[in-house]
Amino acid sequence: xxxxxxxxxxxxxxxxxxxxxxxxxxxxxxxxxxxxxxxxxxxxxxxxxxxxxxxxxxxxxxxxxxxxxxxxxxxxxxxxxxxxxxxxxxxxxxxxxxxxxxxxxxxxxx
Numbered sequence: 001x002x003x004x005x006x007x008x009x010x011x012x013x014x015x016x017x018x019x020x021x022x023x024x025x026x027x028x029x030x031x032x033x034x035x036x037x038x039x040x041x042x043x044x045x046x047x048x049x050x051x052x053x054x055x056x057x058x059x060x061x062x063x064x065x066x067x068x069x070x071x072x073x074x075x076x077x078x079x080x081x082x083x084x085x086x087x088x089x090x091x092x093x094x095x096x097x098x099x100x101x102x103x104x105x106x107x108x109x110x
Contacts, residue, residue: 013068035076041083049087053094062099 017026036044048065057063067084088095 045087
């Protein structure tokens with residue numbers, strides 16, 4: 001599962017996952033860009049988490065959530081991460097139940 005801010009970075013993340021041989025494991029690809037508000041980001045993340053936490057991985061493996069972004073992205077990182085954290089608080093129990101692991105790689109001037 002991926003959530004990426006910015007078009008350029010999103011391609012890099014999806015391509016890297018495919019190059020590593022995990023294209024069949026890429027369950028969802030999403031992008032939030034255009035400098036969304038905290039509320040818009042929260043609602044977007046809640047949608048992703050609702051889909052992601054609907055069931056455990058069939059093999060019992062943990063589910064991985066990648067959150068990333070580009071170096072020159074104009075998204076206000078603090079604002080969007082506040083929205084992400086808001087959604088995480090709401091979905092924390094479900095995320096633990098299905099074994100979600102979260103990795104963040106976020107760059108940029110903001």
